[in-house]
Amino acid sequence: MEKIIIIGAGGFGREVKMLIDQMNLKGNKYEFLGYFDDGVKTGTIINNNEVLGSIDDLLKSDEKINVIVAIGSPDIKKKIVEKLLKNSNIAFPTLIHPSVIIGDEFVSIGKGCIICAGTIITCNIIIKDFVILNLMCTVGHDTTIHSFASFMPSVNISGEVVIHEEVYVGTGAKIINQLEIGEQTIIGAGAVVSKSLPERCTAVGIPAKPIKYH
Numbered sequence: 001m002e003k004i005i006i007i008g009a010g011g012f013g014r015e016v017k018m019l020i021d022q023m024n025l026k027g028n029k030y031e032f033l034g035y036f037d038d039g040v041k042t043g044t045i046i047n048n049n050e051v052l053g054s055i056d057d058l059l060k061s062d063e064k065i066n067v068i069v070a071i072g073s074p075d076i077k078k079k080i081v082e083k084l085l086k087n088s089n090i091a092f093p094t095l096i097h098p099s100v101i102i103g104d105e106f107v108s109i110g111k112g113c114i115i116c117a118g119t120i121i122t123c124n125i126i127i128k129d130f131v132i133l134n135l136m137c138t139v140g141h142d143t144t145i146h147s148f149a150s151f152m153p154s155v156n157i158s159g160e161v162v163i164h165e166e167v168y169v170g171t172g173a174k175i176i177n178q179l180e181i182g183e184q185t186i187i188g189a190g191a192v193v194s195k196s197l198p199e200r201c202t203a204v205g206i207p208a209k210p211i212k213y214h
C-alpha cells in the first residue's frame with residue numbers, strides 16, 4: 001500500500017479521508033498516515049487520526065509520500081501546492097471515488113484532483129490539475145476545467161464550457177452550455193449562470209450577475 005497524507009484537517013479533509021476509505025474497500029491502495037494543517041495543533045486527534053504537523057514540517061520530509069490537498073478555497077489550495085512542489089519526494093495522486101462515472105471517450109484528468117462520490121463526467125472533457133469536484137457534480141461534453149478550480153456539491157456544468165484557473169463554484173450552481181468563466185471568479189451557491197462571466201468577480205443569483213470585483 002502507498003502512504004498518503006491529507007493537507008487540511010477540516011470538514012472536507014475528513015470527507016476526503018472517507019473517500020480514501022471507500023477506495024480501499026475496492027482493493028487496498030492507500031495507507032492513511034494522518035493530516036497536516038497549519039491551523040491545528042500537532043498531535044490533535046481527529047476521528048482517531050492524528051494531525052502530524054504543519055505544511056513546513058511536511059516540506060522538510062525526506063520520505064516519499066502521496067499528498068492530497070483537501071482545501072476548497074482555490075487561492076489557498078494553489079499557494080500550498082506551490083510550496084509543496086519544492087519537495088520532490090511529494091507526489092500528488094488524483095483520488096476518484098468508486099461511484100464516479102467517467103466516460104471512456106477522451107476524458108483526461110490531471111494530478112492532485114479530488115472527484116467525490118456521485119459525480120458524473122461524460123465525454124471529451126479536459127480536467128487539469130488540483131481540481132475538486134465535490135459530491136454529485138456533473139460535467140458535460142467538451143468542457144475544459146483549468147487548474148485549481150473547486151466545485152462544491154451538486155454543481156451542474158453543461159457542455160462546451162470553459163472554466164479558467166482558480167474558479168470557485170458554490171453548491172447547487174448551474175452553468176449552462178458554451179459559456180466561459182474567467183480566472184478566479186466566484187459563483188454563489190444556487191446561481192444559474194446563463195452568460196459568460198469575466199475574471200475576478202463574484203456572481204450570484206438567477207441569472208447570475210457580478211456583485212463585486214476583486
Ligand SMILES: CC(C)(COP(=O)(O)OP(=O)(O)OC[C@H]1O[C@@H](n2cnc3c(N)ncnc32)[C@H](O)[C@@H]1OP(=O)(O)O)[C@@H](O)C(=O)NCCC(=O)NCCS
Nearest residue numbers: 152153169170171186187188189190191202203204205211
Ligand atoms: C457568493 C458568496 C461567495 C458571497 O460571499 P461574500 O463575498 O462573503 O458576500 P456576502 O455574504 O457579503 O454577500 C453579498 C451580498 O450577496 C448576497 N448573496 C450572497 N450569496 C448569495 C447567493 N449564493 N445567492 C444570492 N445572493 C447571495 C448576500 O445576501 C448579500 O446581499 P446584500 O448585499 O443585499 O446583503 C457566498 O455567499 C456563497 O454563495 N458561497 C458558496 C458557499 C458554498 O457553496 N459552500 C459549500 C461548502 S461545501
